[in-house]
Amino acid sequence: MAGPQIVMYEEEFNQIQEVCEKLVKDANAIVVFIIDKNGQLIATAGEYENLDTTSLASLTAGNIAATGGMAKVLKENEFATQFHEGEHQNIHIQIVGQRVILVVIFDERSSLGLVRLRVRKASQSLTEIFERLVEKMQDPNMAAPLEEITDDDIDNLFND
Amino acid sequence: MSFINYSSREINCKIVYYGPGLCGKTTNLQYVYNRTNPDAKGKMISLATETERTLFFDFLPLSLGEIRGFKTRFHLYTVPGQVFYDASRKLILKGVDGVVFVADSQISRMEANIESLENLRDNLQEQGYDLDKLPYVVQYNKRDLPTVADLTEMREVLNTTHVPDFEAVATNGTGVFDTLKAVAKLVLTELKKGS
Numbered sequence: 001m002a003g004p005q006i007v008m009y010e011e012e013f014n015q016i017q018e019v020c021e022k023l024v025k026d027a028n029a030i031v032v033f034i035i036d037k038n039g040q041l042i043a044t045a046g047e048y049e050n051l052d053t054t055s056l057a058s059l060t061a062g063n064i065a066a067t068g069g070m071a072k073v074l075k076e077n078e079f080a081t082q083f084h085e086g087e088h089q090n091i092h093i094q095i096v097g098q099r100v101i102l103v104v105i106f107d108e109r110s111s112l113g114l115v116r117l118r119v120r121k122a123s124q125s126l127t128e129i130f131e132r133l134v135e136k137m138q139d140p141n142m143a144a145p146l147e148e149i150t151d152d153d154i155d156n157l158f159n160d
Numbered sequence: 161m162s163f164i165n166y167s168s169r170e171i172n173c174k175i176v177y178y179g180p181g182l183c184g185k186t187t188n189l190q191y192v193y194n195r196t197n198p199d200a201k202g203k204m205i206s207l208a209t210e211t212e213r214t215l216f217f218d219f220l221p222l223s224l225g226e227i228r229g230f231k232t233r234f235h236l237y238t239v240p241g242q243v244f245y246d247a248s249r250k251l252i253l254k255g256v257d258g259v260v261f262v263a264d265s266q267i268s269r270m271e272a273n274i275e276s277l278e279n280l281r282d283n284l285q286e287q288g289y290d291l292d293k294l295p296y297v298v299q300y301n302k303r304d305l306p307t308v309a310d311l312t313e314m315r316e317v318l319n320t321t322h323v324p325d326f327e328a329v330a331t332n333g334t335g336v337f338d339t340l341k342a343v344a345k346l347v348l349t350e351l352k353k354g355s
Contacts, residue, residue: 005354006163013167038255039219039235040163040172054202058219058235062207065251066216146164146171146230146352153227154348158341 005137006036012133013043019125020045027118028110030089033103034096034126037061042100056103060093064101083112094119097127161255162351170231173347174255175340178280179262180272181213181241184301187330188262189220189236192340195333196222214240217252224344234344241276250283258295258347259284260339262330263318265300265308273318295346298325299339304332 020032024046031046033053039061044053067079082093092104092115102123104115163172177185186206193204202221209215218238223231239249261280263273281291298319300311311327319325324342328335 005351006161008163008165008167010167013165036161036163036255038161038163038174042163042165052203054221055205055219058205058221062216062219062251065254066248069247069251146354149227149348149352151349151352154345154352157225157227157232157348158345 006040007137008042008133009136012129012136015129016043016126017045019122019129023104023118023122026121027104027106027115029104029106029115031103031105033057035061035101035103037064037099037101046105060101060103064093064095092116092119094123096123097130099130100126102126162257162347164230168231169229170233171227171348171351172233172235173257173344173351174235174237175258175260175343175347176252176256177236177238177260177262178249178253178276179241179301180264180269180276181243183241183262183264183269183273183276184328184330185238185241185262186214186218188260188299188301188328188336188339189218189238191330191333191336192222192236193220195337200224213242214238215245216240216248227348232344232348234347236340243275246279246283249279250286253283253287253289256284256287256289256294257350258343259291259297260343261296261298261318262328263298263300263314265302265314266305267307267309270309270314270317273314277318292321295343295350296323297339297343297346298323299328299335300325301328301330301335303327303334304329 020043023032029046031048033044034042035057036042039058041053041057071078078095080095084091089105089107094102096102106115177188179185200223205219207216220236222234222236237252239252284291300314326335326339330336
C-alpha cells in the first residue's frame, strides 16, 4: 500500500504554469514555484536558472510540515501563510487549498502588500485547477499511468 | 505519495531511512551521494545539530534513469534517530513510498533497534500506513564491528515478515546500493501494481 498518487496532466500543468508566470509579473517577483506538501516540485516560473529549486522545494515542505506540527499542538487547523524577511530577498509561502504550497521569492522591487494581494488572486485560480485535477485523477478512465511498464523495464533500470 | 508528471514525463518517489540514533542512516545517504554521478544527483541537505546529529532530516534527490520515457527520480530522506525527535519523525513519514529500516548490529543496540522499529510501525499507522503493505527493506549495518549480534538472531527479531534484508557497512559502502536498489525496485513495482 503506497500512498495515493498525484498525477499531473499536460492540460492542468500548462494552466498552473500560466498562473505562476502571471504571478511573477503581477507581483514583481523573482521566482514563483509550486510544490506539493511532500516537497515535489510541480511548477516554476521567473529567474530560477541559478536556483536549486529541488532543495528549496524539500526545505519548504519540511518547513510547512513543521509549522503544521506546531499548529496541531496549538489546536489550530494550519498556519496557511508564512513570511521570511531577508536582507535582500524575502520569501512568501502560502498553502493553497490545503494541498499545495505556493512560494514567492521577491526583493525590494516589490513589497509584501503587493505580493499578498497577488498571491490571494493566484490562490483562487490554483484551487480551481487542483480541484479539477483531483477529479480527473479519480476518473477510472484516466488513472492508469504506469500499466505499460513491465517487470523487465524495472529490472533494466538497475542493471549496472 | 508518488508524483507522476505527464507534462515533464517524470515519476517522483519518496524513500525514508528509519532507525535508532547513530545507526548510520545519514552515512548511507552520504555514501550514495559520494558515489553517484553528478548528473544523477542534486545537492544533499543535512539539517543537523552542531554536533552533526540529524535535527530534522537529510535529503538527497537522485535520478535513476528512464523507464518508457519517464525519468525516475527518488527523494531519499532520513529521520532523526534520537528518541525525543519523534514529532519530526512523524512529519517526514508523510507521503512515503518506501522505507529502509537501518538496524545497528551491535548487541548493545538491539533494544534500541526494537524500540525504533515499533516506533516506525506506530508512526506509520498514525499516518494511515501499514508497514506490512509498504515497500520495505531492512539493513543490518555496522557488520564490521567486533560486538555484533548474530545475523540469524537479528533476522528473527527485526525481520519477522521476511522482507528483503542486507548486511552492510555504510562507512565503506558495503550493502548500501544493494539496499537502495531493493527498495527502489519494490517502490516501482508497487507503483505499477497501483496503476
